[in-house]
Amino acid sequence: MADKALKQALAAGTFVTAPGVFELISAMIADTMGFKALYxxxxxxxxxxxxxxxxxxxxxxxxxxxxxxxxxxTRTPVIADADTGYGGLLNVRHTVRGYEQAGVSAIQLEDQEFPKKCGHTPNRRVIPLKDMLQKIEVAVDSRRSDDFLIxxxxxxxxxxxxxxxIRRGKAFAKAGADIVFVESPESEEEMQRVCEAIDAPLLANxxxxGRTPLLSAERLQSLGYAIGxxxxxxxxxxxxxxxxxxxxxxxxxxxxSAVELHDFSRFNELLGFPEVWEFEKRYARQEAANAAE
Structure with a gap:
């Protein structure tokens, strides 16, 4: 199930900075850094x-x-990209339930046509607003807990x-989305307009x-964003x-010496080798005792 800590952080007005992770080494390293969420x-x-x-x-x-x-x-709440929900409304329901069952804390769904494209590359096309609002309705209805954020x-x-x-973002909030994500505004002025117009927790990418100005967590929060x-x-x-x-x-x-490498012993610790070695020692002792009987 979802980790309620992410929802609690947003309710408390705590700005959430989430680093991108993409496989287990990146996730396990980021998990040790004290972030409020991983993306x-x-x-x-x-x-x-x-x-x-x-x-x-x-x-x-x-x-x-x-x-x-x-x-x-990992132990940190996870925000996970789910593209368009991988199909139609039935696919959205299946995706939401699968992500929630996996323990994701927030699922990201977008209004692109399928197949989607990266949000900071050209030639993206979006579906009609009414179709996206239906996806949001299905997502909200399909989750088992309000701690799992849409x-x-x-x-x-x-x-x-x-x-x-902005029109779509406002409609998304009205339809029940917990967090609104207006992708790739192209200036700080546009980002300010988004924050002033949409009454919901907002996510900055x-x-x-990419196409959007890179701003500090402090500046994003001052504009009105809740997550970066x-x-x-x-x-x-x-x-x-x-x-x-x-x-x-x-x-x-x-x-x-020109190359900086992660310390090998600490990398072993990160992956859990000490537990494996202790397990092996424990059962080696038991095997020796059994052989001596």
Whole structure:
């Protein structure tokens, strides 16, 4: 079931900064950092699992399996990308129930046509507003607990303009979405307009290299946002680190001091090796005692 800590943080007016995680190493490291939530990014998860663009190619099963494992291996509330709900209204119901059963704390659903595209890339098209409102209604009706939050995202800014994006965001809040996500506003002024117009907790998407200005948590909160997700910081940092480390190895035939590596013993601790070793010692002692009898 959902971790109620995320809902409680929002109710208390605590700003939530959520780093993007996309597989277990990124999730388990971020889990130790004291964040109020982790954000399972669709872009990063599809890239790490399939090596493909975030273009509607991953299935519900692809995503749920990875999200469920991330939830299981971390203690921080998880916000998870669910694209368009992977189909029609029946698919939305199935997706909401599956994500909630997996222990996700907030599910993100968007108004793009299927198959969707990454929110900071071109050529996105959205479904009619009435169709998205039905998806929100189904999502709200399908959840088992109010602690499981529904995030409704509109991608209409890029193709239809900021006025339409705000109109949709207001309608999403009225339809029962717990959090409204207006994707890719293109200036701080547009972000301010979103916050002034929509009476609901708002989510800002801070994509490194994306269309929206990158603002601090303090500035986002002052504008009126409740959550700031940073979906790309993890996989872009990983990509840069791997490129540097592999280039160093290719050039020198060994890893030199130019490469910063995670301490191996601490990495073992992160993954739980000490528990494995203690288990092995315990049962090795029992086997020795049984052999001596």
């Amino acid at each position: 399972v990014t669709g872009y990063g998860t599809v890239a790490s699992h399939l090596g493909l663009p975030d273009a509607g190619l991953a299935t519900y099963t692809d995503m749920l399996g990875r999200i469920a494992t991330i939830v299981e291996r 995030i409704a995202r509109t991608d209409s800014r890029t193709s239809l303009g900021i006025d339409e994006a 801070m994509v490194n290299g 997700i940073h979906p790309a910081v993890g996989f872009l940092a990983m990509g840069a680190a791997l490129k540097h480390a592999y280039a160093d190895l290719a050039e020198n035939g060994e890893t030199t």
